[in-house]
Amino acid sequence: MSLTTILMTVFSTTFVYAAPLIFTALGGTFSERSGVVNVGLEGMMIIGAFGSTVFNLTFASTFGSLTPWISLFIGALFGLVFSLLHAVATVTFRADHIISGTVLNLMAPALAVFLTRVLYEGKGQTPVINQSMGNFTFPLLSKIPFIGKVLFTHTSLIAFIAIIVGILCWYFFFRTSLGLRMRSVGENPMAADILGINVVKYKYMGVLISGFMGGIGGAVMAQSITLNFSASTISGQGFMSLAAMIFGKWNPLGATGAALFFGLAQSLPIIGVYIPLLSHVNTVWFQIAPYAITIIVLVIFLGKAVAPAADGENYIKGK
Amino acid sequence: MHTKSLKGLTIPLISVLAGFIVGAILMLIFGYDPIQNYQNLLKGSLGGIYSIGETLRNMISLILTALGFAVASKAGFFNIGGPGQYLIGWFGAIVFTLKFSHLPAVILIIGALLCGALAGGLWSMIAGVLRAYFGTSEVITTIMLNYIILYLVNFAVKSWLASKGSDSSPNITTKANLNTPFLQHITDNSTFNWGFFIALAVVGLVWFYFKKTKSGFEIQAVGLNESASQYAGVNVKRTIIIAMLISGLLAGLGGAIDGLGNFENISVSNNLPNVGYNGMAVALLAAGNPIGIIFSALLFSALQIGGLSISVYSNTPSEIVDIVIASIIFFVGIKYAFELMTKKGWLKRKNKVVKGGAEK
Numbered sequence: 001m002s003l004t005t006i007l008m009t010v011f012s013t014t015f016v017y018a019a020p021l022i023f024t025a026l027g028g029t030f031s032e033r034s035g036v037v038n039v040g041l042e043g044m045m046i047i048g049a050f051g052s053t054v055f056n057l058t059f060a061s062t063f064g065s066l067t068p069w070i071s072l073f074i075g076a077l078f079g080l081v082f083s084l085l086h087a088v089a090t091v092t093f094r095a096d097h098i099i100s101g102t103v104l105n106l107m108a109p110a111l112a113v114f115l116t117r118v119l120y121e122g123k124g125q126t127p128v129i130n131q132s133m134g135n136f137t138f139p140l141l142s143k144i145p146f147i148g149k150v151l152f153t154h155t156s157l158i159a160f161i162a163i164i165v166g167i168l169c170w171y172f173f174f175r176t177s178l179g180l181r182m183r184s185v186g187e188n189p190m191a192a193d194i195l196g197i198n199v200v201k202y203k204y205m206g207v208l209i210s211g212f213m214g215g216i217g218g219a220v221m222a223q224s225i226t227l228n229f230s231a232s233t234i235s236g237q238g239f240m241s242l243a244a245m246i247f248g249k250w251n252p253l254g255a256t257g258a259a260l261f262f263g264l265a266q267s268l269p270i271i272g273v274y275i276p277l278l279s280h281v282n283t284v285w286f287q288i289a290p291y292a293i294t295i296i297v298l299v300i301f302l303g304k305a306v307a308p309a310a311d312g313e314n315y316i317k318g319k
Numbered sequence: 320m321h322t323k324s325l326k327g328l329t330i331p332l333i334s335v336l337a338g339f340i341v342g343a344i345l346m347l348i349f350g351y352d353p354i355q356n357y358q359n360l361l362k363g364s365l366g367g368i369y370s371i372g373e374t375l376r377n378m379i380s381l382i383l384t385a386l387g388f389a390v391a392s393k394a395g396f397f398n399i400g401g402p403g404q405y406l407i408g409w410f411g412a413i414v415f416t417l418k419f420s421h422l423p424a425v426i427l428i429i430g431a432l433l434c435g436a437l438a439g440g441l442w443s444m445i446a447g448v449l450r451a452y453f454g455t456s457e458v459i460t461t462i463m464l465n466y467i468i469l470y471l472v473n474f475a476v477k478s479w480l481a482s483k484g485s486d487s488s489p490n491i492t493t494k495a496n497l498n499t500p501f502l503q504h505i506t507d508n509s510t511f512n513w514g515f516f517i518a519l520a521v522v523g524l525v526w527f528y529f530k531k532t533k534s535g536f537e538i539q540a541v542g543l544n545e546s547a548s549q550y551a552g553v554n555v556k557r558t559i560i561i562a563m564l565i566s567g568l569l570a571g572l573g574g575a576i577d578g579l580g581n582f583e584n585i586s587v588s589n590n591l592p593n594v595g596y597n598g599m600a601v602a603l604l605a606a607g608n609p610i611g612i613i614f615s616a617l618l619f620s621a622l623q624i625g626g627l628s629i630s631v632y633s634n635t636p637s638e639i640v641d642i643v644i645a646s647i648i649f650f651v652g653i654k655y656a657f658e659l660m661t662k663k664g665w666l667k668r669k670n671k672v673v674k675g676g677a678e679k
Contacts (some may be wrong), residue, residue, distance in 0.1 A: 039399070039458065085649065093653035098397045098458060101602060103649045106596060111639030117636035118349050232589050236469075248652060252323050284474035291463040298455045307456075 007150045009271050012135065018263025020045070020160035020221040024241035025255040026169050027079075027213030032250055033173060034188035036090050036205025037097035040087035040104030041214050042238025044079045046216030048221065050112035051078030053120060053229035054127050056222075060131045061207035067131040068223040072216050079215020080208050082108065087207035092201055095312040105238075113231050117275075122303060125230030133158055134225040158220055159263075166256030177306065182206060186308035189315035199315050209263075243294040250307060262290040266295040330654045331604055331611075335618065338647030353633040360640070364621035365626025368601070372509025376581065378496075380405065381616040382518045383573030384598025386525050387566040389607040390456075393529065394562035395542035400446060401463030401570045402440035402595025403468040408571025409578040409592075410472045411438030413585045416491040416578075422493040431495060432517075432575045439562045439571015442468060443515045443528065447563025451556040459564070465591055473587045476550075480585070487586040497580030512580030519613070521569065526609040528565075537564045570595065597623075600648045615653055620642055 003277055031038035052075030062066045089095040113124055120126055136157035142148040146178040173179035184192040193199050218234055226233045244262055248254025270284035282293050343353035364374045365366035384401045391398035412435035419427060446464060449455040480488035515636065528535040540548040541558045549555050573594070601619050605611030626640030650657075 035430075039462070044455075089653050090650065092656075094655040095652035098399075099648065099652040102399070102599060103598070103645055103652060106600065106648065107642065107645035110638045114345075114636045114638035114642060117638065122636070179383070200600055209398055215496055236466055237591055239466065240458070243463060282474065282478075284470050287470040288467045293464045295455070295460055295463050296457060299453045 001139030001248025004149050006145065006271075006274055008153060008155075008275065010267065012155045013271055014260065014264040014266035015156040016224060016263075017266040018260045019156055019159040019162045019240045020217040020225065020237055021244055021259035021262055022148050022159070022166055022217075022256050023146055023220060024217030024238060025244035026162075026212045026252055027210035027217065027260045028242055028245035029169065029173070029250055029252050029255055030206045030213065031086075031210035032206075032245065032311050033186045033308055034084070034182050034203045035189060035205055035308060035310045035315070036207050037100055037101065037211055038207070038240060039088070040086050040108075040238075041210070041217075041241050042234060042236070043101075043104030043106075043108030043222065044110035044145065044211050044214030045218030045234045045241075046082055046112050047082040047237045047294075048075035049219030049226075049233045050080040050116065050218075050229050053074045053129060053222045053233075054115075056131060056235065057126060057127045060129065065131060068129075068133045070225055070274065072219045073080065075222070076212045076215040080212040082212020083207050083214070085203045086211070090314065091203045091207070094316065097314075109231050112229070116229060126228045128228045130222070132227050133220070140218075153179075153195035156224065158224065162220075163256055163260075166252050169252035170234075178252055181309070186310055189313075191311055193315070199317075203315075214238070214241075240290055243290055246307075247294050248298050263287040330651060330657060331606070331615070334604065334647050334650035334654075336617065336652045338643045341646040342452045342643040346639060347637060351639075352417070353632065353640065354634060356629050356635050356639070359629050360622065360625035362625070363623030363631075367408040367507070368505075369507035369509045370624060371501075372506030372511035373630050374620050375515050376509065376511045377467035377620040377624050378613075378616045379514045379518045379580070380577045380594045381598055381620055382603050383576070383611055384520060384570045384595050385601035385605065385612045385616060386609065387439075387523065387569035388602040389572070389605070389609065390487050390525065390538070390569065391443075391562055391566035391596055392602070393542050394538045395545070395561060396450065396457045396562065396566075397457055398443065398446070398461055398563065398566050399599070400464050400567065400595075401598050402591035402593070403461070404443050404463035404567040404570035405574035405577075405592055405595045406472055407442045407468050408435035408439035408574030409582070410475070410574070410585055411435040411571065413491060413582075413612075414480070415649060416495045417488065419580075420492045420495070422561055427492075427495050428497070428579065430664075431579055432572060435575025436465075436568045436572040437573060440566075440568035443483075443570070444560060444564045447560040451559040452607065467592050469588070470527020472585070476585055476587050481587075488584045489583045490644055491579065495579055496583060497576065502510070510581050512576070514576035514580045517572075517576060521572070522613060524611050525569075526596040531607070534561060570598070573598070599642055603648050603651055 024045055028038050028041055049143040052071035054070040055074040056067050063070055090097050116126055117124060136156040137154055140150040141152040173183060180201050181197050182205065185199050187196060189199045207263050221237060222233055224228055240262055241259065242256035245255045247258035265286050268278060268286040272278040272281065346353040346356060348425060363370055365371055373625060384405055385406065388398055388401055414430040415431040415434040416427060422430065442464060444458040446457045448456045448601065449460050476488055497514050498510050502511055535552045537558045540553055541555055549613040551625060567607055600613045601612060605615040622640045622644060629635050629639065630637040
């Protein structure tokens with residue numbers, strides 16, 4: 001294989017695996033920046049993957065090649081509705097955030113597989129979708145010598161969109177007043193409340209957006225990688241996204257970068273065989289790398305002082 | 320008065336009831352018969368000697384992983400590492416049994432269980448050390464450690480224990496099996512095994528540890544107020560590490576017993592064992608009370624075992640029981656909602672009495 005082809009494969013597989021993580025990790029930043037810890041990202045992805053797959057299978061003949069893209073939106077809506085559980089529990093009923101998040105992770109696979117069996121004659125997995133997200137070649141950019149071939153040929157369009165969304169999220173949090181308010185709710189809800197910011201509203205917004213994005217993440221996973229839905233469609237990607245969010249210091253750009261890096265780690269076992277230096281490394285090290293790196297980063301660089309100050313605390317008015 | 324009674328059995332009982340109602344509603348929506356299914360569930364879990372044996376066996380790992388979670392939460396920590404600690408305990412016990420199969424049965428079993436428990440404890444202790452010395456959130460580290468151990472165990476099973484091309488280790492020698500012919504004989508060939516009595520004994524030990532020992536008291540003190548304990552002379556760092564160590568030991572023991580008594584080997588798996596998460600659910604329902612954990616484990620175990628027969632006797636998907644379990648924990652989690660409701664209900668009742676008095 002030539003260097004260009006190797007690099008093209010490395011980048012495109014990295015992008016394919018990173019895209020679901022980027023969306024979900026960005027979702028995580030919304031929830032946690034508004035002060036609600038979200039260990040339920042995995043569950044939100046599962047519901048998104050389920051919703052999108054069912055939609056895709058049902059409407060593939062109606063919408064043709066547009067189906068996967070509409071499915072993303074449907075998956076996002078499923079995730080949003082599901083995340084309402086977390087929002088109601090944590091914001092309105094003062095539940096412990098970790099317990100509520102755990103409930104999402106227990107509930108999602110149970111509910112999704114239950115419904116799958118209801119819809120598909122008792123089978124625990126859906127049929128394979130016909131309209132999936134194929135690869136994409138950018139019309140003009142791919143003509144650029146070398147870079148065009150490496151980055152913009154046969155690549156994952158949704159990953160590029162994900163990166164752009166990541167930049168937009170950063171802009172939202174650090175350049176708009178709405179974003180500033182949301183951050184203030186996660187840092188010091190009482191001060192925000194005194195300044196007239198509706199704490200409950202922003203917390204709901206944060207959690208629901210995380211459900212929306214987590215749903216997209218799950219949908220991307222189902223529409224571009226697994227191509228059907230079963231209990232094992234989402235196996236740890238939600239937790240890996242959580243890791244990416246932390247590794248990225250609760251910053252959308254950091255989370256995007258970390259998710260790309262984890263995407264690379266996930267793609268290395270697949271493409272490593274073609275790369276002379278890596279072909280001797282056992283795949284297990286690539287598999288554990290994202291998780292191990294997250295722990296190391298937390299220990300060495302971060303400590304506990306980087307999360308939003310009031311992350312995980314319930315705000316009780318007048319206390 | 321009311322808040323005090325709420326802290327007791329009210330919340331768990333309401334939550335369980337509400338969970339079952341959610342399950343029933345869901346079944347009604349999709350055209351399944353809830354009453355029939357709940358009857359089948361009861362029959363499948365407690366309706367005969369065999370099913371009782373299965374339900375009790377399934378309780379073992381639920382009890383132990385729940386105790387593990389409860390010990391950590393007494394110290395104020397959320398140990399989500401149960402699935403990983405259970406897995407490494409299972410792995411440790413199988414490795415020990417395979418490598419020392421020439422030892423006499425009793426020593427082999429004790430060694431394997433200790434090896435599994437210790438593996439779980441040490442794995443969990445990593446999170447404890449990081450928490451104690453670097454302040455790293457144990458929630459995150461235990462989640463990450465879960466996935467690290469999943470892949471490491473898969474790797475070790477595939478490249479070390481399993482024969483070439485296979486995804487499972489060989490079976491352990493029969494003399495190490497906790498599910499002895501005698502127990503099979505009296506329980507209609509169920510998988511009920513001696514581990515059940517070990518689990519019950521451990522419940523007693525944990526209860527004793529928290530009620531009667533200094534170390535157990537220190538763990539609770541740290542859980543209530545870290546700085547106050549520090550001023551009172553408790554070595555907080557050491558206590559954190561001990562709490563996480565014990566927590567992992569218990570989950571690891573659960574894995575070890577399941578390994579010897581139920582699975583008899585270990586295979587490559589794509590997912591973390593669910594029992595670790597279900598153990599959390601058991602502990603949350605029991606609010607960390609060791610005795611409560613026995614009953615809560617019985618309930619969830621019966622749901623799981625009975626759930627299997629739901630899909631045998633009807634076309635209802637057995638996942639319905641997992642939905643019920645998740646709902647129960649959801650209701651336990653939002654106990655504030657019940658407190659609100661009782662408060663309002665209580666006020667209403669009081670008003671009524673006053674009104675009634677006025678009318679007379």
